[in-house]
Amino acid sequence: MKFAFFGDVVGRSGREGLAEHLPGLRRRLDLEFVIVNGENAAAGFGITESTARELFDAGADALTLGNHSWDQKEALTYIVREPRLIRPLNYPKLADAPGRGAQLFETHSGKRILVVNLLGRVFMDALDDPFAAVDAELEACPLGMAADAVVVDIHAEATSEKMAMGHFCDGRASLVVGTHSHVPTADAQLLPGGTAYQTDAGACADYDSVIGNQKEEPLRRFTTRISGGRYKPAEGPATVCGVYVETDDRTGLARRIEPIRIGGRLSQTIPVLESVQA
Structure with missing residues (x-):
């Protein structure tokens, strides 16, 4: 199977970047399934029905979330009606969180792909x-x-927790990929047991920014420790970041993983689909 995963979509720039580049990538790479992390799609905080529809219309088959899952309150009811929207699996049972943390999908060719969303605990909720x-x-x-x-x-802050998760799932998952940091890492690899892994897929966002946000407010907070307002997504052209994976049809384990970086600023530094193989 050939599929792709794209990192956190940040605001309008990220949505428009995905809409511009994903249809062509689906054709060029013959992608059977596409997963997108959409937890920052609505003005940088959470997701709404309308922003989710934009991502589905661009070519996403499933959307994962993270620590901003419920920033937009309508997501609490929309996720009940939309089985393609996946929130973190590890909410406490007492929370009775709506929706689902894992979902088994069927592709157009009849193959089954399980999508699981997790939230890390180090420096997180x-x-x-x-x-x-x-x-x-x-x-x-x-x-x-x-x-x-x-x-x-x-979806985690600490690289160590993400790497530990990769090894914990090695041989039992086709791909373990990190989100949340918004910066693509350079460690795409096949783990010893056959699981494809990358610590962070990066973001679909304008990288003339601070992790997808306009620079002024983060700089103000770092230099003065005084908040001047809400973070706002940067509005320049987005770089679409993610990973491309090919699996063995018999075992489901990965045979190939390569980074995807197209559009915006970062595509000038790393060629699209630069080969990374074991």
Whole structure:
């Protein structure tokens, strides 16, 4: 199977960048499935039904979320009606969070792909153990048996927690990829057990910014420790960042992972689909 995962879409710039580049990438790479992290799609904070529809119209088959899942209150009801929208799996049971943290999808060719969204706990909101949560999900829907591919989006701050999750899922997932940091890492690799891994997919955002936000307010807070207003998404041309993965049709394990960086500023520094193979 050939599929792609794209990092956090930040505001209008990210949505427009995805709409511009994703249709061509789907054709060029013959993508069977596309997953996009959309938790910053609505003005940089959360997601709405209308912004989700823009991402689906651009070519996304599933959307994952993160720590900003409920910043837009309509997401609490929209996610109940939209099975393609996936929130973190490891909310406490007492929270009775709406929606679902994992979903098994069927592609147009009849292949099954499990998408799991997790929220890290280091320097993040104190949710339940993401390792225990994903372990139960992978046991319930094993790769190569119940699912032809498994994708785990670990939305976390600490690179160590993301890397630990990659190794924890190695051999049981097709791809473990980090989101939340908004900066693409240079460690795309195939782990020893056959799982594709990258610490952070990066963002679909204007990189003339501070992680996708207009520069003035973050600089003010760092230099004066005084807030001057709300963060606002940068509005220049977006770089669309993500990863491309090919899996073995028999095992569901990865045979190839390559970074995707197209448009905006970052595409000038790393060629699109520069080969990274074991």
